[in-house]
Amino acid sequence: MKKIIAMLLVFVSLFSLAACKGNGGDVETDPVKAADDFAQNQAAVEAEQSKQAAEKAAEQSEIQVEIDEYIEKVGKTKKKTQLVVELKRTWGREFHKYEFNKKGEFKTQIKYMFYDTSENYFAELEAWKNRDKAKVIDKDKDMKMLVVRNGSYNGSSFDDMYKFYTMEEVAKQGYMIIE
Numbered sequence: 453m454k455k456i457i458a459m460l461l462v463f464v465s466l467f468s469l470a471a472c473k474g475n476g477g478d479v480e481t482d483p484v485k486a487a488d489d490f491a492q493n494q495a496a497v498e499a500e501q502s503k504q505a506a507e508k509a510a511e512q513s514e515i516q517v518e519i520d521e522y523i524e525k526v527g528k529t530k531k532k533t534q535l536v537v538e539l540k541r542t543w544g545r546e547f548h549k550y551e552f553n554k555k556g557e558f559k560t561q562i563k564y565m566f567y568d569t570s571e572n573y574f575a576e577l578e579a580w581k582n583r584d585k586a587k588v589i590d591k592d593k594d595m596k597m598l599v600v601r602n603g604s605y606n607g608s609s610f611d612d613m614y615k616f617y618t619m620e621e622v623a624k625q626g627y628m629i630i631e
Contacts, residue, residue: 459630517594518592518602519566519597522564525566528630529630533551533552533553533554534549535610536549537573537629543567543569546563548561548564549564549570556611558569558606558608558613562599563602564598567596567597572596576598577598580600584604585604586604587601
């Protein structure tokens with residue numbers, strides 16, 4: 453964007469010089485016209501920047517709707533069969549979904565991670581590829597989302613894990629049960 457502004461200012465300067473009259477080496481300029489030209493060009497640049505910012509905001513809003521819809525699919529905690537926990541991270545949001553059999557015994561853990569930057573998303577995607585007992589089962593670069601099934605997590609019963617995540621100390625660390 454800075455390059456575009458710089459180029460426009462160069463063109464304004466060249467345009468202003470081309471509009472000057474030559475009188476035996478003396479250059480006369482119309483300062484009012486030059487100021488008007490500069491103001492018009494600056495307004496055009498600002499209008500383009502505003503347009504691009506509005507387009508980016510609309511795109512981000514659409515992506516946030518997609519994220520919210522995906523999080524709805526993750527679901528909420530269901531007594532004895534599913535525990536869903538949200539963790540706010542410095543790099544974004546993370547959801548842990550623990551699944552249990554009908555007796556409330558642990559079956560599996562799935563992590564849903566939504567990154568705030570593309571750099572974090574791509575770095576974590578590469579890191580997860582090199583882990584033995586965890587597998588990326590879904591990803592979306594637009595939402596900057598990774599979904600990982602963690603095969604090495606050895607959970608407890610539903611009741612024990614629910615009790616753990618409702619402890620005040622755990623809540624202070626940023627964990628919150630989604631009910």
